[in-house]
Every structure is written in C-alpha cells, then in structure tokens.
Amino acid sequence: MRRGFKTQSETISLELRSEVGLSAHDRLNCTALASHLAIEVVPITELTAAGASASDMSCVLDTSTGFSAVTVYRGTRCKIFYNPYEPPTRAANSIAHELSHVVLEHEPGQSVSDGIRSWNDSQEEEAAWQAGALLVPRDGAFVWLHRRGNVATGAAHFGVSQKLFSWRANSTGVAAQLRRLGDRAA
C-alpha cells in the first residue's frame, strides 16, 4: 500500500462518520452512508425485473462465484448492487468495500470481459483496508477493547464479523498497544 494510506484511511473514515453524525465508537450503517453520498444501493436480484436472465442471476449468485457486490458506473454516476443472500455482517463489509472504491476515487474498469475476470491488486487491497477503517475505526476498536469489551462483543457492536474486528484490532496495532498497557482484553 502507498505510503501514508493507512493514516489517510482513518482520516477518511472519521470524516465520513462525522458527516453522518457518528463518532469512531458508533456502529456505521453503510446504507445510510451511501445515501449521504447520494449513491443508490440495491440487491442485485432487483435486476431480474429489469431484464437480467434467471440463468445468469443464478450463476452469479452461486456460492462458487463468490459474488459480494459490484459498483456499476454510467458516466460519473454509479450504483451499488449487492448479494442479498450474504450474512448481514458480510453484506455490510461488501457495501463498505464498494463505497471505499468510490471515496478513494478508484478508476472503474472492465471487471469481466470476454469470459475473463480482471483484478486490480492495489485497488482491491486499498478498498479492503478502507472498508475495515470505515466499519471499525482504529480509535473505536481501541476504546472498545480498552473498556474491557472483547472481540465478540466488539464485533456485535460494530455489526461486523469477529474475524474482521479481530483483524482490525491486530492490523492497526490496537491489540499490541493494549498488551503494552497490560490490558487483558487484548
């Protein structure tokens, strides 16, 4: 990741949270954040009524495809389509991931073309990190664990999986910081 990106991601998270009236310690409603950004978020299954074939939809939603969400651009406008069959914590992360692409000004491309899936490593890595920062800001994870909360209750509070909460605590240095402070919750 480019130098300074991790710090910037925390700044962006706190800025956006502030704009929707949330602190670092609050649970983020990704749909509300999308609405604030004037970005529509809909389940991809709505496209069946818009002409998508049942066989294509079935194929995309098959678990082996691993489809979580896609942001589709038309000129400067975009819309996020997500997999409504994923667990709520996973769906929140998927929507946060797509919103992250938008706020990080990632260039949309042809994700799939002529039967081939394209992949942009740096954009995906940044979006994954930014999504984590949006959902669980470093300060939020620190305060939660420092006040004798734990990973399970933190995950439930922030509306994310325990795996994501734990990853945030470890990758942002919160867990190490708490260990140094002698905090058993870490």
Add this chain to the structure above:
Amino acid sequence: MPTTTIDVAALYKALDQKRKLHEISWRELAGRLDISASTFTRMAQGARPDVDAFATLLRWLGEPATNYMRGEEPAPRTPEGSQADLEAIGSLLRSSRSMTPDQANAMENIIRVAWENVVKD
C-alpha cells in the same frame, strides 16, 4: 419546482477538467477549497452542492454562476441507447478472484443490465 436550476453535470465536468489540469485528486481539491470531499462524490451523482460550496467552486473556476444556470428549456440530451457503444461499461467488482468463463460471462451480462439501470445524467 424552481424555474432555474444548477446544471450539476456541467459544473462537475468543468471542475473535473480544471482539477486534471492541476493534477490533483478530488480529495486534494476539497482540502484546498475547505469543503467536504463528499460534496464532489454527491455531485458526481447529480446532487446539487449547497450555496456556500457552489460559490466556492465558482470562484475556483473563475466563472459566473450564470454559466451553470439552466432555465425552463431542457438542455439537449444525448440520444438514449447509443452510449453503450460509445463508452466502456465501468465497474468495480467484489467476488472470487478467479471465475470460470461461464461465471464471468453471466457476470458481464448482469453488469450490462445493471448499467442500463443506472440513472443517466
């Protein structure tokens, strides 16, 4: 409905051109003008900036507000249906990194329907 409105798409396009000339990101521009970066994200979707942001943006462009005011006559529009052939359908996808050709083709078909479903400027 007011008889005069802001042509957000034209304003956004003018800002984008000058921003690119200066080789700065939208976030950097927001920082320089002391406005929220979300203002630009929202404008990209057709949402109007607030009055203070509008004034700030016009000053940066060095243009009068009238350049972006539109009256009752609708602005000329590009004919529907021709865009798909003229511009690539951009997308950012979260899925398995590898897909079979059948899965990728199904995804591509779905994205094309999704593209038709995105509101046009």
